[in-house]
Amino acid sequence: xxxxxxxxxxxxxxxxxxxxxxxxxxxxxxxxxxxxxxxxxxxxxxxxxxxxxxxxxxxxxxxxxxxxxxxxxxxxxxxxxxxxxxxxxxxxxxxxxxxxxxxxxxxxxxxxxxxxxxxxxxxxxxxxxxxxxxxxxxxxxxxxxxxxxxxxxxxxxxxxxxxxxxxxxxxxxxxxxxxxxxxxxxxxxxxxxxxxxxxxxxxxxxxxxxxxxxxxxxxxxxxxxxxxxxxxxxxxxxxxxxxxxxxxxxxxxxxxxxxxxxxxxxxxxxxxxxxxxxxxxxxxxxxxxxxxxxxxxxxxxxxxxxxxxxxxxxxxxxxxxxxxxxxxxxxxxxxxxxxxxxxxxxxxxxxxxxxxxxxxxxxxxxxxxxxxxxxxxxxxxxxxxxxxxxxxxxxxxxxxxxxxxxxxxxxxxxxxxxxxxxxxxxxxxxxxxxxxxxxxxxxxxxxxxxxxxxxxxxxxxxxxxxxxxxxxxxxxxxxxxxxxxxxxxxxxxxxxxxxxxxxxxxxxxxxxxxxxxxxxxxxxxxxxxxxxxxxxxxxxxxx
Ligand code: HAS
Numbered sequence: 001x002x003x004x005x006x007x008x009x010x011x012x013x014x015x016x017x018x019x020x021x022x023x024x025x026x027x028x029x030x031x032x033x034x035x036x037x038x039x040x041x042x043x044x045x046x047x048x049x050x051x052x053x054x055x056x057x058x059x060x061x062x063x064x065x066x067x068x069x070x071x072x073x074x075x076x077x078x079x080x081x082x083x084x085x086x087x088x089x090x091x092x093x094x095x096x097x098x099x100x101x102x103x104x105x106x107x108x109x110x111x112x113x114x115x116x117x118x119x120x121x122x123x124x125x126x127x128x129x130x131x132x133x134x135x136x137x138x139x140x141x142x143x144x145x146x147x148x149x150x151x152x153x154x155x156x157x158x159x160x161x162x163x164x165x166x167x168x169x170x171x172x173x174x175x176x177x178x179x180x181x182x183x184x185x186x187x188x189x190x191x192x193x194x195x196x197x198x199x200x201x202x203x204x205x206x207x208x209x210x211x212x213x214x215x216x217x218x219x220x221x222x223x224x225x226x227x228x229x230x231x232x233x234x235x236x237x238x239x240x241x242x243x244x245x246x247x248x249x250x251x252x253x254x255x256x257x258x259x260x261x262x263x264x265x266x267x268x269x270x271x272x273x274x275x276x277x278x279x280x281x282x283x284x285x286x287x288x289x290x291x292x293x294x295x296x297x298x299x300x301x302x303x304x305x306x307x308x309x310x311x312x313x314x315x316x317x318x319x320x321x322x323x324x325x326x327x328x329x330x331x332x333x334x335x336x337x338x339x340x341x342x343x344x345x346x347x348x349x350x351x352x353x354x355x356x357x358x359x360x361x362x363x364x365x366x367x368x369x370x371x372x373x374x375x376x377x378x379x380x381x382x383x384x385x386x387x388x389x390x391x392x393x394x395x396x397x398x399x400x401x402x403x404x405x406x407x408x409x410x411x412x413x414x415x416x417x418x419x420x421x422x423x424x425x426x427x428x429x430x431x432x433x434x435x436x437x438x439x440x441x442x443x444x445x446x447x448x449x450x451x452x453x454x455x456x457x458x459x460x461x462x463x464x465x466x467x468x469x470x471x472x473x474x475x476x477x478x479x480x481x482x483x484x485x486x487x488x489x490x491x492x493x494x495x496x497x498x499x500x501x502x503x504x505x506x507x508x509x510x511x512x513x514x515x516x517x518x519x520x521x522x523x524x525x526x527x528x529x530x531x532x533x534x535x536x537x538x539x540x541x542x543x
Contacts, residue, residue: 001072001488002080006391008089009075010477012068013384015097016061017473023057024466026050031418031459034452036436046435047113054116055107055132058372060100062222063135065380067092067142069225070169072387074146076488077163078153085145085152092142099134102127115433119186119211120204126195133187136180143173154505161500164245165232165490171252172224174507175217178514179260182213205272205529212263213522220259220288222372224252226379227295229332233383234299236489237328240306243298245493249504251291251298256514258288261521268355272532277525278352284521285350292343299336305494327396327404331382334412338374342367345423360433363426366419374415381407381469388476389486396476396486403472410465418458425451 001009026049032038033046040049071089075081081089105127106112112128150170154162162170186207194202231251235242242248264281267273307318323329345367348354358364385404389395396404426432430448439445503509 001075001387001391004086005071005075005081005089008086008093009068009072009387009391011093012064012071013388013473015064015100016068016380016384017470019056019061019064020466021470023053023061024463026053026056028459028463031452031456034436035456036438036449036452037456045110045113047115047433048107048110050433051113051115052104052107055103058116058222059132059135062372062376063096063139066172066221066225067096067139069228069380069383069387070146070172071142072391072488073165073169073228074149076165077490078149078166081145081149082152085148088145088148089142092138092140092145094138095141096135096138099131099136099138102131102134104131106131117211117215118191120190120194120202120207123195124191126192129187129191129195133184133192136184136187140177140180143176146170147173161245162505163490164248164493165228167249167505168224168228168232168252171256172221174511175224175256175259175514176221178511178518179214179217179221182210182263183215186210203529205270206526208267208270209263209273209522209526209529212266213260214263215266216263217259219368219372220255222376224255225383226335226376227251229379229383230295230299230336232491233386233489234329234332235302235306235491235493237326238302238306238323240302240309240491241496242491242493243301243305244495246495246498246501246504247294247298248493249501251294253504253510254291254294255288256510257517258284258291260514261517262288264521264525265350265355268352269359272529273525274528277521281521282350282352284517286347289343289347289350292339296336296340296343325401325405327401327408328382328385330405331378331385331408334408335375335378335382338370338378338412338415342370342375346371358426360431361426362422362430362432365432366422366426369415369419369422373419374411378408378411381411381472384473385476386486386488388473390488392477393481393485394476394479395482395484400472400475403468403475407465407468407472410461410468414458414461414463414465416458418455418462421451421454421458425455 029038029040030046030049030053033040033049040046067089071081103112106125107128109125112118112124114122114124114128118124118129118132146169150162150166153166190202190207190210193199231242231248262281262285264270264273264278265285268278268282303322304318307321310318310321312318312321322333345363349358349364349367381404385396385400389400425448428447428451429444430451436452437445
């Protein structure tokens with residue numbers, strides 16, 4: 001990664017560590033409150049804390065990481081950023097910073113306790129929405145610089161296959177631009193006028209639908225940088241080749257097509273959306289599972305091929321040959337293990353009838369902690385493990401590697417206990433987004449308490465893991481520099497020499513198909529929100 005680009009990457013990564021510390025502390029406090037053994041001091045509200053936790057981890061930490069990592073990946077594989085591209089990266093960074101501080105101030109003042117899923121009817125101070133809008137606009141500016149870098153490479157290397165990592169960042173960025181139009185629309189045309197008192201009412205159905213039009217692809221925006229590491233970095237860490245460059249590109253194209261027209265699977269119990277359109281989006285959701293299954297297949301192929309090259313013979317002993325002392329690998333591998341039940345849980349959520357059982361229970365919170373909270377974040381840690389020393393001129397020494405291993409194990413323990421308890425309690429009906437309550441002594445509620453205590457135990461291990469992570473970041477960015485800094489590993493592929501498949505980089509075609517699928521999935525349900533008398537849709541008044 002180029003030296004000038006590295007500074008921008010580092011600036012983004014500093015935000016990541018800071019957000020992790022704040023958000024993680026809020027998370028620990030929440031599990032303690034829900035255990036019934038702890039009360040928040042200084043008049044801090046439970047929902048105030050929950051909003052802080054969600055916004056700072058799910059939006060702020062991830063966005064800064066993704067911007068930083070993608071800039072590094074482009075700089076590493078396509079070459080350094082030009083002055084104007086880099087300027088866009090910095091401008092985006094500062095706009096995101098300003099937006100984050102504005103929203104954080106509103107949350108601190110208890111003027112924005114509307115959770116990270118901030119759709120109506122909860123209302124926050126207008127400054128909170130403006131802050132969030134700036135965060136999104138900041139990502140757009142940074143993404144513009146990244147896309148310029150990608151297209152410049154293509155112009156300078158006509159007819160050649162673009163480096164895989166650069167291509168993957170472009171897919172993620174295009175998906176991001178298309179999906180954030182939804183959240184920008186609801187913030188600009190619904191929330192800001194409503195919170196400023198310019199209009200009296202808000203269309204709740206529409207606000208939820210526009211939010212989830214963005215909210216589901218958001219989860220893949222988090223996931224795809226992790227997949228970039230799985231496909232393009234991990235084989236090199238093992239010292240082998242990736243399975244298939246072409247397959248990886250196809251998987252990413254499928255994410256672009258299918259991650260957006262599925263948002264209604266978060267609204268399967270919402271009134272006012274026809275069962276047919278819910279059913280259609282469920283079918284499309286099953287399509288978006290395919291690229292993850294392709295990814296699982298590729299990773300198994302890489303691991304087995306590597307193990308066999310090391311001399312493994314039997315059915316499964318390739319497993320023993322994997323590098324169990326390399327923290328980069330262990331962090332990612334544990335993340336992958338979590339994603340097996342995480343993905344299964346997603347399939348359960350997406351299955352219309354089963355969704356009735358789990359929707360709005362703490363099962364869902366368990367689900368997203370073993371998706372974004374495990375495979376995604378553990379891979380981010382692994383990426384930071386090589387990226388931070390790479391950009392600051394250091395190496396992963398023995399202590400850093402050991403800290404990385406401790407981080408992986410402690411995180412796995414904490415997340416394992418906490419999310420298991422969440423899934424079990426959810427199946428017994430425990431609601432999500434609720435503080436501790438005995439629900440008037442109801443028998444069923446007393447069953448949940450053990451699981452809530454388990455969540456606090458898991459949360460405590462996670463907090464210890466966060467302290468280890470912060471120590472690790474400090475270790476990787478301070479101390480003596482070396483002449484041969486850590487590498488940013490980028491793998492070759494078994495099909496490296498295969499010709500480029502042209503249509504996967506035909507952006508006009510890709511965007512037309514993406515928009516076509518979105519129009520099919522959303523035109524009728526959104527139109528009906530204006531034309532039919534849906535309860536709570538037209539004319540919802542807060543007061
Ligand atoms: Fe989800 C709710 C459906 C994936 C995050 N999801 C959420 C929410 C979040 C979230 C944050 O259909 C809550 C939002 C809120 O606050 O209300 N989700 C899915 C489906 C998938 C899925 C079908 N979700 C994710 C990912 C997330 C994430 C990824 C974050 C990054 N989700 C839902 C639905 C809801 C939902 C409904 C709404 C529920 C409701 O009612 O509110 C799929 O993409 C999952 C596909 C994944 C797989 C797994 C593949 C496995 C791999 C690992 C292989 C392991 C290896 C290791 C190679 C099929 C790739 C080797 C192992 C050895 C043993 C050797």
